[in-house]
Amino acid sequence: MLNSDYEFFATYWPQMLTTLAAQDSVMKRIINGKRYDTDSANYIGTYAHGHPGDFGWFEEDLYRTSKGEYFIAGEGGAMSKYARSAGGNSWSGGSAITPIEKQYAFAWAQECLSADEVDQEFGDEISDA
Numbered sequence: 001m002l003n004s005d006y007e008f009f010a011t012y013w014p015q016m017l018t019t020l021a022a023q024d025s026v027m028k029r030i031i032n033g034k035r036y037d038t039d040s041a042n043y044i045g046t047y048a049h050g051h052p053g054d055f056g057w058f059e060e061d062l063y064r065t066s067k068g069e070y071f072i073a074g075e076g077g078a079m080s081k082y083a084r085s086a087g088g089n090s091w092s093g094g095s096a097i098t099p100i101e102k103q104y105a106f107a108w109a110q111e112c113l114s115a116d117e118v119d120q121e122f123g124d125e126i127s128d129a
Helices: 005-024 103-112 113-125
Strands: 028-032 035-038 040-050 059-062 070-076 095-099
Touching: 028 095, 035 095, 040 103, 040 113, 059 103, 070 103, 095 103, 103 113
Parallel strands: none
Antiparallel strands: 028 035, 040 059, 059 070, 070 095
16 A cells, blocks of 8 residues: 555656657557558547546547558556556556447547548548538
């Protein structure tokens, strides 16, 4: 049990810094026999919530592979949807790749990206009002 804020930060700050340093790295996962790689996929846009270093912070990037598959590469703090158990009752930041169908990528983009970013990627799905 931690008795003070100092003990908490002394214990968990190194993990948090490691997570923050990894944010600029390439994310790559094999999911259901398919390779999802942020380095080789087409980047579409980013949605961020909070500020890096905050426990609830997270960032999500939408990508399209060369074969037309969409996925979200996300990462976040210890109280975000990307949190990972660090043992006991402790949590640290984490990351994940989530494959999504085009219709969900389009819906996500409309909620999270600028009109120009949505139009550039999904222009064929959009009509004038």
